[in-house]
Amino acid sequence: MNFDTYFRNYPDKNGYFGKYGGMYVDDKLKEVMSEITEAYYSICQSRKFIAELRRIRKEFQGRPTPISHLERLSESLGGKVQLYAKREDLNHTGAHKLNHCMGEALLAKYMGKKKVIAETGAGQHGVALATAAAYFGLECDIYMGSVDIKKQAPNVARMKILGANVVEVTHGLQTLKEAVDAAFEAYVKEYDNAIYCIGSVVGPHPFPMMVRDFQSVVGIEAREQFLDMTGHLPDSIVACVGGGSNAAGFFAGFLNDPVDIYGIEPLGRGASLGNHAASLKYGTEGVMHGFNSIMLKNENGEPAPVYSVASGLDYPSSGPEHAFLQEIGRVKYDVIDDEETIDAFYKLARLEGIIPAIESSHAVAFGMKLAKTMDQGSVLINLSGRGDKDMDYVIEKYGIR
Known part of the structure; x- marks a missing residue:
């Protein structure tokens, strides 16, 4: 494979890397994901967005x-x-998590959203998104399993200090998968005013692409x-x-x-x-x-x-x-x-x-x-x-x- 053109071709317009990826969500969420995709493709090509993200990386992230x-x-x-x-x-x-969190929060700001929602396991994504939310003046809900809350107490404290609402997830194994489930359920109810900032290169298109690009x-x-x-x-x-x-x-x-x-x-x-x-x-x-x-x-x-x-x-x-x-x-x-x-x-x-x-x-x-x-x-x-x-x-x- 010629990797010179890899990032132009993968993912394809439907979010697939070969047979992997895509957007396996209901019709309403497809509309929401398509809105995020369109915003990402347009906003992230703008000189203003790119310049602002570069300034943040240099002056704020270090x-x-x-x-x-x-x-x-x-x-x-x-x-x-x-x-x-x-x-x-x-x-x-x-950690590396702030690289995409600042990008996602900046995108949310450009889209006129008032809240960011996310899951976290180790807590680093939660801390990073809480940091980004504080920086941009956004509300922030972080879903985290009970097991991980106990294991990662310092990060839970950081999220709360930064102003995030940490929502404890108590069903199933009470770890990362359950936190993702709960965050998705919450997002379905709040997508008009919120954006779900996925913490990894997972989820429906455009998130695997978007997080990779920011990282x-x-x-x-x-x-x-x-x-x-x-x-x-x-x-x-x-x-x-x-x-x-x-x-x-x-x-x-x-x-x-x-x-x-x-x-x-x-x-x-x-x-x-x-x-x-x-x-x-x-x-x-x-x-x-x-x-x-x-x-x-x-x-x-x-x-x-x-x-x-x-x-x-x-x-x-x-x-x-x-x-x-x-x-x-x-x-x-x-x-x-x-x-x-x-x-x-x-x-x-x-x-x-x-x-x-x-x-x-x-x-x-x-x-x-x-x-x-x-x-x-x-x-x-x-x-x-x-x-x-x-x-x-x-x-x-x-x-x-």
Whole structure:
């Protein structure tokens, strides 16, 4: 495939990446999604919108985020392969999520909406959207499962301080899928005055495209920075994948380069259903939350219960673009379990002075594992967020190592 024209062709006008994606919603919501699509295509081509978003990224978010050479971690693995990290943990609010939240909130403002609605798992999307809502003077409702509220108390506090209304979701497994369900139900009742700001490259068209486009700043920056820093491209790049927003944006900068690309899913406690959230590895084609992709199903063909030590990765499907990139062989998707993740969490903290999000620690763990298989070269890891939100949970469950 010629990736020079990839972003012009994918998704197509109906929101499909190959057979994945689309808009599987009722007729009324199709009208709403079409309105958002039309607004995105027109507004986001305007000089004024682009200039305003660039100003926000520079003056408010603190972009570009740097790349750090993980020299001591590389040395601990033998020093033949050099590890680097794209530091999205240094983006304002501590993760990549603000990249698309500021874009979505700015779009809402241009469309005349008064409220933003979203779901959150790890809380980083919730914090980012609450931040964007405060910046633009919008109301903000964040839906979050009871389990994740307990695990991510610092982020819940941040959302409330920023003025968001945090709505606890108490049905089902009380995690990310249920939060998405509840947020969609609320949006159906409020779409005239609100916009649903999906937290990943999932959902009906145009959200997988729109979130990827807003997140592509990560990959575009990283490619330019790595070339400037080393004089060449990395041999491999790695990012964690739940829904897959950080990975989609990161990968976008390198799709047409001779670079190996790896997306890392959570294997959790093991390969049996209910103990992981590795949909691309173990799932099959299916529709949920308004889009067709690869999903984990129970015996009735419904979304299966999933688990991950990382609240931001416990989702039973993955973005349609990731399913497509796996199908055409451009990106390799692999898994990392909880124990490897926590080991990487502590190693990065102890050797580099960086406390990563548990989500990002999956990518760090795979980057370390990958480096051990290489004779030479470099691996660039997308450090999608910082671990402040996870420290209490990790200490309580795993202790200090």
